[in-house]
Amino acid sequence: MHIVVPLRQSPDLVEELQINAEATDIDRQAAKLGISEWDEQALEEALCLKDGSGAKVTVVTAEGGQAEELLFTALAKGADRALKLAGDFSAPMDNHRLARALADAIGRLGANLVLTGVQSVEDLDGQVAVLLAAMLGWPHVSVVTRVELAGETAQVKQEHSGGVSAELEVRLPAVIGVQAARRTPRYAPVSKVRQAQKSAKLERLAVATDGRSGLRVRRVFKPEAAAQAEMIQGTPEEIAAKLVAILSERGLSR
Amino acid sequence: MPAGVYVVVEHLNGQIAELSFELLSAGRQLADARAGKLYALVLGAGGEASGVAGACGAADAALCVDHAALAGFAPEAHIVQLAALLKERPPAVTLVSNSSKGMDLAPALAVALGVAVVTNVAGLAVEGAKIVATSRLYGGKIAVEAEVEGGAAVLSLLAGAFPADKGKSGKPVAVETVSPCPQLDNARVAFKRLERPEAADIDISKQEVLVSVGRGIQDKENLALVQELAEALGAALCASRPLVDMGWMPKSRQVGKSGASVKPKVYLAVGISGAPEHVQGMKDAATIIAINSDPKAPIFDVAHYGVAADLFEVVPALTEKLRALRG
Incomplete structure (x- = not known):
């Protein structure tokens, strides 16, 4: 069983994002990049499957930025093999290009199962998991919170709204968009990441990046709110007193 | 045509x-x-x-x-x-x-x-x-x-x-x-069955007052702060998705796209930035009050009252005032 886990870098939303001078993208130089949170969940689910059934786990990511750190961290957590994908990833917000690159890589690496994040914070032209499956001609299921392997199929749990979930059986090979792993993602201590940096090797694979979204981004901007909250200012004491007054008006602080 | x-x-x-x-x-x-x-x-x-x-x-x-x-x-x-x-x-x-x-x-x-x-x-x-x-x-x-x-x-x-x-x-x-x-x-994907949510201790969609906590709480240990606030207010505690994924709060308390949709009289959001997935589940609350350190957080676009300050200072002060009122 070979599981490929595509990882992507995405901006940390705790930091305030800036827009570039041309207003065509966020300012990527200023953004703090890290592993996309859903991809971290996908990697955890893949490693759980490896722990349980001895699957082989390969991680891949587009080169540049924090790519090497992402890959060494994945190796330190237990991934078997790590590859940097080389190609033209310069176009921002184009998941078709990324999906095309991943489809090319997976076609050459071979895989029974692809686990990746169900979404990223910058999906303008479709989620990568589904685009990738469509390009490979493989079945897919998104918003998955558990994957179990059973011979030539995977049993997956797909979440719907209102706490409802569905159990589906998927014939392999398949692409699964992971929402959350069965457990909290494991942590790789800095010492283990350093050890991976010294002992493990990252491979490099040149891939086709000729996917196109067919969209033209006209403007990237910070939206004006239609309505704004009435902001309450003051010291913590003063704020608390004003909140109590608001709650009292609604009969809630007796 | x-x-x-x-x-x-x-x-x-x-x-x-x-x-x-x-x-x-x-x-x-x-x-x-x-x-x-x-x-x-x-x-x-x-x-x-x-x-x-x-x-x-x-x-x-x-x-x-x-x-x-x-x-x-x-x-x-x-x-x-x-x-x-x-x-x-x-x-x-x-x-x-x-x-x-x-x-x-x-x-x-x-x-x-x-x-x-x-x-x-x-x-x-x-x-x-x-x-x-x-x-x-x-x-x-x-x-x-x-x-x-x-x-x-x-x-x-x-x-x-x-x-x-x-x-x-x-x-x-x-x-x-x-x-x-x-x-x-x-078809290579077969639908097997639907699973309904498990019965929970409380149904958050039926509560009149909710205190909801998000990633801004930073640490599981800090949940006691909002729990105390909820008790002082006579409210139930709920959460945004990340806290449920981290196992800090049960799934039955999740508000948003994949959790419950709630319409309480008062929804007090603490440390929640207001991602669309969360807002989808709480935007219809009668009164929304948000406490978040980032003054540009989208939660303030949907809230009626906003506090852009450190929740670790405001929440204990609010709890204390509410307790004093209840005597």
Whole structure:
């Protein structure tokens, strides 16, 4: 069983994002990049499957930025093999290009199962998991919170709204968009990441990046709110007193 | 002939999902702007599709397909059927929700039809033959205006961006039954069963007052702070998704897209930034109060009262004042 886990870098939303001078993208130089949170969940689910059934786990990511750190961290957590994908990833917000690159890589690496994040914070032209499956001609299921392997199929749990979930059986090979792993993602201590940096090797694979979204981004901007909250200012004491007054008006602080 | 607009209608137990009424509302506006027709697409099994189709009065016509493989939701069967149906018609705009189903449908359908896809759409405009879609990305903090050349695309609409009321109409609608496509018999994804949420200690959707906590609480140990606030206020404690994923709060307390939708008298959001997935589940609360250290957090766009300050200072002060009042 070979599981490929595509990882992507995405901006940390705790930091305030800036827009570039041309207003065509966020300012990527200023953004703090890290592993996309859903991809971290996908990697955890893949490693759980490896722990349980001895699957082989390969991680891949587009080169540049924090790519090497992402890959060494994945190796330190237990991934078997790590590859940097080389190609033209310069176009921002184009998941078709990324999906095309991943489809090319997976076609050459071979895989029974692809686990990746169900979404990223910058999906303008479709989620990568589904685009990738469509390009490979493989079945897919998104918003998955558990994957179990059973011979030539995977049993997956797909979440719907209102706490409802569905159990589906998927014939392999398949692409699964992971929402959350069965457990909290494991942590790789800095010492283990350093050890991976010294002992493990990252491979490099040149891939086709000729996917196109067919969209033209006209403007990237910070939206004006239609309505704004009435902001309450003051010291913590003063704020608390004003909140109590608001709650009292609604009969809630007796 | 002007291109049509097609809406993929989601339903459960014979009821149309609220999100699908939002699609019908957006679709009506788009179809009228392009002088085209609005079609509702309803897939299902055991005869349920035609019943649901009859309730899509905002559309000019409803097309329904009935087949055992379309029971529940197996992504592949729905995509294959929708692609087969749409390929026989002039290139069009197809609208889906950004629900779990929509996430599987939108990109795959676009690839199958060879058209563009735009996700997380919160605004739509028509400029001649072009469609201009405005998406909310980066947790709702950034808007991206993108142009789709030509008249065809699949658009996935954000929940809450279009008014559902305008998608509801008691008007009778012509329902046409379409034969299922032959590929439905070889689907590689099989729907097994639906699981209902487990009974919880409390049903947060029935509470009058909720204190809701998000990532801003930083550490599991700090949950005691908001628990104390909830007790002082006589409120139940709930949470945004990240805290549930980290195992800090039970699933039964999750508010948002994949959790519960709540409409309390007061919703006090603590350390919640207000990503669209969360806002979808709480925007209809009568009074929303938000405490968040980032003054630009999108939660302040939906809240009635906002406090842009350190929750670790404000929450204990508020708890103390409420306790003093209760004596």
